[in-house]
Amino acid sequence: MPSPRDVDLRVDLAGILLPNPVMTASGCAAAGRELDAFFDVADLGAVVTKSIMLDPRAGRPTPRMAETPSGMLNSIGLQGPGIDSFLGQELPWLARRRARAVVSIAGSTLGEYAELARRVGSSPGVSAVEVNISCPNVANRGMVFACDPYQAAKVIAVVRRDVPRGVPVFAKLSPDVTDLVGVAEAVVAAGASGLSMINTTLGLAIDPGTLRPVLGGVTGGLSGPAIRPLALRCVWQVHQAMPDVPIIGIGGIKTGFDALAFLVAGASAVQVGTVIFHDPGAPMRIVAELRDELSRRAFTSAAQVVGLAHTPATDSLAATDLEGLRTP
């Protein structure tokens, strides 16, 4: 059995080499600065920054969150400082810290996405662009771009056009669709280098006192371990349909085993989101745990397990001492 130290965690994600497959999820790490008190953000696979829009945005009224079983609802509404402030302050900070930055962008129109792609694409220090076409907390809630293969593809096409070739473009997909594979195929055909799955799923909580919705924005995005099986199913389905398309698995990842589960379901990398609120040290803890999980199963690299769950089970694993591994 390889020692955890000997496990190679490096992954190639649509042409970018990451030291490990663990990133922060957009909207759960701001632009990385606050988490730097808990670990070195340069040690992460990448920091995915909170979705940035062209103009400053105040977001939705409070209350903006509600705790739900093993999860939470949020209704932030993409509050942010706008692209000028982001490119002037946040991105240079990440570059100075030598962290890999995956910049998440969100627009209300195709023109805004194109403008954002131009601004971000021409900035130094961007490892990849993640296109948020699936935030449920915008004006047309439920009618997000990612719910319609045609609209989703149009957004990805305009972004791809303005982002340099060497910078991969990931489309962040919503689980709130009937035909996820159809949306995935459409955005890949439009030029997406890979897929980030999944964004939150739309939910609602009722206040026991007022008997009215808890959130100021009424509905909110459900995240956390509560949606992990839903996210795993999405990754599984899309990887099965398009095994060569790089996927970043997202949804309630709390432990190294959770990260491993997403890798074997078909993800080449993962993002840790809501669990950061519970445990700000979680991303780097998960890196260490993933190393252990791979090592105790006699794997020597993270890359070798990607998509493993789609192959028939063999006796090779049973031959290893898996005592205690049956119920992670």
Place this chain on the structure above:
Amino acid sequence: MTASAGPLQQRAEVLSRKQIGAYHILTLVAPGVAERCRPGHFAALAVGGPESGMLLRRAFSIYRVRESGTYGGTLDVVFDVHGPGTAWLATRGPHDIVDVVAPLGRPFALPADQVPCVLVGGGYGSAPLFTLADRLRERGCTVHMVLGASTEQRLFGALEARRSAHSSVVTTEDGSVGVRGRVTDVLSEVVGRSGAAVVYACGPMAMLAAVAGVAEAHGAWSQCAVEEAMACGIGVCMTCVLPVVGDDGRTRMVRSCVEGPVFRGDRVRWSDVGTIPADALGAARGGP
């Protein structure tokens, strides 16, 4: 902010839990944290243990810290049971482990001069005011405390206020002890009589709004510690925002966890809390 002043995350051992009136005081062994704490800082505690389905941390202002002792540095937080998370905390006892992140937030600003100060606490919102009173008295400030609650059971630290402050007034809504009414019923008189230059307050939003108004009417500064609902406490989730006017006169939706929890009372748009004012930076334009 230097690295040594930032928050630490620790698996803290419970030294003790005491019940006082309606509240619990949890003492946690958190070496390194105590030295960094200043009055007004808060702590964010994970609840429910390692397999907890309750993901969000609970934020509590820090009541007391002891920088060293038999067990190393400790910190005390005061809480009230009002949900499953705090109910879990209320079952913690010696040697149990609680994951704590602290110190968080911006502490109370202290006056440079030796001026009279009034400290106002609603319910267990008074918790951070006692170390604040100590710091103020060390600086030569005169300290007056006004503590209020719905009932005597829900007052926190009335006896301690008599030791910590040069004068103290207590109010209860049911009149079970002290003056019948609310802190704001007596505050104007206390601020006027003391000639206070600064009013410090911690408690419910409506109380803070009223305190800020009284302070302003008397030409005093106010420093209000808000209790806004938070998911993370460390500045990444953007749930705990409220409208605050900046030095440039612009209103922004700012995070109470990192830009607060202590705000200048005259800068918070109290009547707009829970909304996005139309003139706030980035508010939706041209329609609701």
